[in-house]
Amino acid sequence: MECKKNAPIGVFDSGVGGLTVVREITRQLPEENIVYFGDTARVPYGSKSKENIIRFSEQIIRFLLTKEVKAIVIACNTASALALDAVRDEFDVPLLGVVVPGARAAVEATHNGKIGVIGTDATVHSHVYTKEIQKMKSDVTVQEKACPLFVPLVEEGFKDHAVTGEIIDHYLSSMRGSEIDTMILGCTHYPLLRSRIRTYMGDNIQIVNPAYETAMDLKKILKEQDMENPQTSQGHCEFYVSDAAEKFKSFANSVMPFDIESTRVIQIEEY
Amino acid sequence: MECKKNAPIGVFDSGVGGLTVVREITRQLPEENIVYFGDTARVPYGSKSKENIIRFSEQIIRFLLTKEVKAIVIACNTASALALDAVRDEFDVPLLGVVVPGARAAVEATHNGKIGVIGTDATVHSHVYTKEIQKMKSDVTVQEKACPLFVPLVEEGFKDHAVTGEIIDHYLSSMRGSEIDTMILGCTHYPLLRSRIRTYMGDNIQIVNPAYETAMDLKKILKEQDMENPQTSQGHCEFYVSDAAEKFKSFANSVMPFDIESTRVIQIEEY
Structure with missing residues (x-):
């Protein structure tokens, strides 16, 4: 299981907002690696329907699973509110909302x-x-x-x-x-x-x-399931978006306590 | 060609904004039928990349062609600005931007x-x-x-x-x-x-x-190509969206000079 312990945490949001959750996770769990996805092609979620938010969330979870994440944090309140219950049993990975x-x-x-x-x-x-x-x-x-x-x-x-x-x-x-x-x-x-x-x-x-309590819960789940990353160095963060990577990067750099080097665009509809 | 003359005009926008163009078309060309599509699942377009706006526009044009439209008005300035030149040669239908x-x-x-x-x-x-x-x-x-x-x-x-x-x-x-x-x-x-x-x-x-000039241009194109609808009664409008039909309908009813009876949701990504 050593491999799984080193696996990253998946975090997603409709856009840049979830970075406030990433900020909190990196503060409380500095040794964990993170893969972040921001759905910047379809942001905002807050005005959209439950059906679409569930569909968007399923696509994103499938994408994050290709990165072999050991747990997923739905950092978006709208997706936590409308999709978490619907998708929880579909996927074999701990799923945590805010x-x-x-x-x-x-x-x-x-x-x-x-x-x-x-x-x-x-x-x-x-x-x-x-x-x-x-x-x-x-x-x-x-x-x-x-x-x-x-x-x-x-x-x-x-x-x-x-x-x-x-x-x-x-x-x-x-x-x-x-x-x-x-x-x-x-x-x-x-x-x-x-x-x-x-x-x-x-x-x-x-x-x-x-965000603070979510990071605490994540810490507890990783501890209970013996999945904490044993490394002592600072974890690595990877950022993916569905659109406009440069705009995301510049916003992210104003929110995060460290510089984001690169952000990759993926076609989320294909997942 | 009688069939084509009775065919509807396709109009699309990222959301509800294009209704201001529909309003103008129904004023200047009251006998024309209209099929409107609002991309409410992916609104707004204004902050998104050229690549995605071209892809979104192609999907929507393909959808409108299933409705056998005789011309398409890209009622969204962002899509007119970023996608019209890219998609014009791809489709065999008069395409008009704003x-x-x-x-x-x-x-x-x-x-x-x-x-x-x-x-x-x-x-x-x-x-x-x-x-x-x-x-x-x-x-x-x-x-x-x-x-x-x-x-x-x-x-x-x-x-x-x-x-x-x-x-x-x-x-x-x-x-x-x-x-x-x-x-x-x-x-x-x-x-x-x-x-x-x-x-x-x-x-x-x-x-x-x-919107005013666009409706004028549409009128001119239909006249030149002898595609004006010969009916003298008021044309019919159909409304499609990619999400949240009820919210669209209530907004539309506050903008349009007539009541919108129904709005249907389609999965635009499938086109």
């Missing part, structure tokens, strides 16, 4: 049992966070809000622009006026707006980034 | 020879409007500006929101301060922001919507 770890972290964090969740249209309309949270603790109330403009604002470099503050106000004013004490950033792009959201929501709200 | 008609209208409209073009990243970086305009009149100067947030703002219903004014200011302030007297709305979504852009730019700027 929703359950995020829900658990929020349940542990809340004092008053009132949690807010923000995400894409698809994630919010699936109510998957509410379902997972109430499975863990039935008396917690959950308020959900779709913030579909946050992704293009991040992707188009408006992170620090004044209008982003107004759009945050547009989406989050009702949540700020509510009694929630914990908020889940239910989209992998949103940690890139964390400080803006923090400033707007105030210091009394605990902000949960599911 | 760029050449838009460029011609602007050349005819300008008095001082200074034209502004706004569009997606892909359209602007292709410089196709500049090339076409300068082919028609070499001494015209063209200023181009990508406005990538306009599409999500329209799609997410922020058309009348205050932040849209600020984002218009962010993108267009340099153009407003320049000497242009004519501006091309080089993306099919932008006519939906026309009154906001008009208010911002002032009444001295002529705003060109390529």
Whole structure:
């Protein structure tokens, strides 16, 4: 099994957002190798149907399996929400989403049992966070809000622009006026707006980034299954996308703590 | 050839934007039947590569040909800019983009020879409007500006929101301060922001919507090739998308002057 221990972790997302999860995995599991796939030809997922998100996820998992990954992290909240249950039994590899770890972290964090969740249209309309949270603790109330403009604002470099503050106000004013004490950033792009959201929501709200808990869960699964990479040197990351490799690379270099040397384009529809 | 005269016009776009072109065709050619395809599974095109936009366009044209269309209008500026030249010789059907008609209208409209073009990243970086305009009149100067947030703002219903004014200011302030007297709305979504852009730019700027000229060109081609539909009753429109038919339908019903009864989802990758 030595070979399998050295095998990479597969991580995928609709685009660049999942890099916030990769960032967390490389921090907590620096010795692991990673193969990342960003579906930049079909981004965004948040406005698309369950059927297509399942089909896209199956293609990507089949691609990652050609890289002999030992586990796969669905770093996209939308795909975790809409596809994980549907594809779990199809593939013989541990599959991990970001929703359950995020829900658990929020349940542990809340004092008053009132949690807010923000995400894409698809994630919010699936109510998957509410379902997972109430499975863990039935008396917690959950308020959900779709913030579909946050992704293009991040992707188009408006992170620090004044209008982003107004759009945050547009989406989050009702949540700020509510009694929630914990908020889940239910989209992998949103940690890139964390400080803006923090400033707007105030210091009394605990902000949960599911990426952190997901990396913790991954660590636990690898340990339980005795699949941790025994190497002590820094793991290697490979990046694949379905389109526009250069744009991805330049965005990735602004998010990741190390330089990304190359990104390869593949035809994901062929998998 | 009677059969061909009754055949529909194929119109396609990355999503809902092309409906502004359909609206114009049904106004100028009310007797023509239309088959529309919106690539809602892969929208937006504006941030994607030339290779993929050509591939997507080929699949869509093959699909439209199964509907025995007598002509095809590429209602998407990005696909017109990046794919039309590449696919023109591949298919035995008149293919018409929105760029050449838009460029011609602007050349005819300008008095001082200074034209502004706004569009997606892909359209602007292709410089196709500049090339076409300068082919028609070499001494015209063209200023181009990508406005990538306009599409999500329209799609997410922020058309009348205050932040849209600020984002218009962010993108267009340099153009407003320049000497242009004519501006091309080089993306099919932008006519939906026309009154906001008009208010911002002032009444001295002529705003060109390529949809109008494209419908005029289509009319001319049909006449020249003796392919006008001889029926005198209102033509029929069929709508196809690659995803999320309900969302498309509700958006379409807010744009079109008639109600859309049904929208069918097809697997465009199979064509």
